[in-house]
Amino acid sequence: xxxxxxxxxxxxxxxxxxxxxxxxxxxxxxxxxxxxxxxxxxxxxxxxxxxxxxxxxxxxxxxxxxxxxxxxxxxxxxxxxxxxxxxxxxxxxxxxxxxxxxxxxxxxxxxxxxxxxxxxxxxxxxxxxxxxxxxxxxxxxxxxxxxxxxxxxxx
Amino acid sequence: xxxxxxxxxxxxxxxxxxxxxxxxxxxxxxxxxxxxxxxxxxxxxxxxxxxxxxxxxxxxxxxxxxxxxxxxxxxxxxxxxxxxxxxxxxxxxxxxxxxxxxxxxxxxxxxxxxxx
Numbered sequence: 055x056x057x058x059x060x061x062x063x064x065x066x067x068x069x070x071x072x073x074x075x076x077x078x079x080x081x082x083x084x085x086x087x088x089x090x091x092x093x094x095x096x097x098x099x100x101x102x103x104x105x106x107x108x109x110x111x112x113x114x115x116x117x118x119x120x121x122x123x124x125x126x127x128x129x130x131x132x133x134x135x136x137x138x139x140x141x142x143x144x145x146x147x148x149x150x151x152x153x154x155x156x157x158x159x160x161x162x163x164x165x166x167x168x169x170x171x172x173x174x175x176x177x178x179x180x181x182x183x184x185x186x187x188x189x190x191x192x193x194x195x196x197x198x199x200x201x202x203x204x205x206x207x208x209x
Numbered sequence: 210x211x212x213x214x215x216x217x218x219x220x221x222x223x224x225x226x227x228x229x230x231x232x233x234x235x236x237x238x239x240x241x242x243x244x245x246x247x248x249x250x251x252x253x254x255x256x257x258x259x260x261x262x263x264x265x266x267x268x269x270x271x272x273x274x275x276x277x278x279x280x281x282x283x284x285x286x287x288x289x290x291x292x293x294x295x296x297x298x299x300x301x302x303x304x305x306x307x308x309x310x311x312x313x314x315x316x317x318x319x320x321x322x323x324x325x
Binding site for chain 2: 077079082083085086087088089090091092093094095097098099100101112113115116117118119120121123124125127128131132133134137144145146148149150151152153154155158159161162163164165166167170174178181182184185186187188189190192193194196197198199200201202205
């Protein structure tokens with residue numbers, strides 16, 4: 055007399071749910087808030103530098119700031135520091151653009167042993183690809199709707 | 210003052226991401242994709258630019274701004290060239306993030322060895 059596979063599956067699910075570690079949500083949120091805020095403040099410092107010494111405005115300064123932050127990310131990722139910070143910062147390091155940079159750069163470094171064409175080139179956007187895909191596609195839809203509405207004189 | 214607001218707003222967006230990790234149990238890939246789409250939609254309603262004026266890097270550094278600037282570039286070009294501008298202008302504003310990621314990714318792969 056053996057149990058049907060579906061029963062064992064649900065039993066396992068229940069057991070797994072019971073044994074799963076409770077996530078310390080409040081502590082995670084405080085860490086994410088602190089580190090995310092810190093990265094944005096550093097970004098603001100870089101932005102202020104570019105606005106003061108070069109010809110950028112509040113709206114256009116995001117571009118060079120992003121590039122600079124990704125450069126810093128490359129150094130931190132390369133020396134293995136970023137992963138250590140990410141372990142307790144959680145979304146605080148994933149949500150800022152540095153997380154996007156880290157996803158690309160760490161994939162590039164990790165797959166280097168497979169060669170530059172198949173490894174680095176093929177895997178660079180393995181993790182970050184979905185961000186680009188959904189960003190571009192949703193932006194296309196939003197911009198398309200808005201342009202059509204403007205042309206038809208609805209808004 | 211803008212430093213304080215960028216800290217608070219940037220931190221808050223990260224907390225939203227953290228809550229999506231912990232409470233909705235989404236993977237980082239899903240979370241970041243949703244945030245990017247949110248940024249694109251917010252720009253569609255014209256709500257993201259006021260946030261940048263208010264919080265500076267607190268709004269431009271989180272990944273939501275990627276969606277925002279994609280729409281921004283597309284709309285800018287669409288004003289000049291009509292519908293075709295939506296496609297040609299897409300990466301107008303946000304080229305630096307992707308360019309930097311590719312260039313520094315390559316440089317990183319050349320100079321650094323994988324850890325562990």
